[in-house]
Amino acid sequence: MNLARDSPSQVVVMTHSPYLLDYVKPEEVYSVAKEGLETKVKKLSTTSEMERVKRFLGEGGTLSEAWYSGIIGGTP
Numbered sequence: 001m002n003l004a005r006d007s008p009s010q011v012v013v014m015t016h017s018p019y020l021l022d023y024v025k026p027e028e029v030y031s032v033a034k035e036g037l038e039t040k041v042k043k044l045s046t047t048s049e050m051e052r053v054k055r056f057l058g059e060g061g062t063l064s065e066a067w068y069s070g071i072i073g074g075t076p
Helices: 002-006 018-023 049-058 063-069
Strands: 030-035 038-043
Touching (some): 049 063
16 A cells, blocks of 8 residues: 555545455545446545544544444445
8 A cells, every 4th residue: 555655646445345444544545336327436535425434434433444444335
């Protein structure tokens, strides 16, 4: 992730692995979901989820655990 952050160009990393979330900052997270025939892209930091995520991280949780718990998507 440091290589991606330090890159002189934009880097987009997509994965189905929630464990990659443990190596990024919450403000770097976008979720992509298919809703009907549309694909929706949502930046985590612009949603009401961010407060819950920051509180969860402050209590010792990780972003992958937030995903698995349903705070930022995923399947609880």
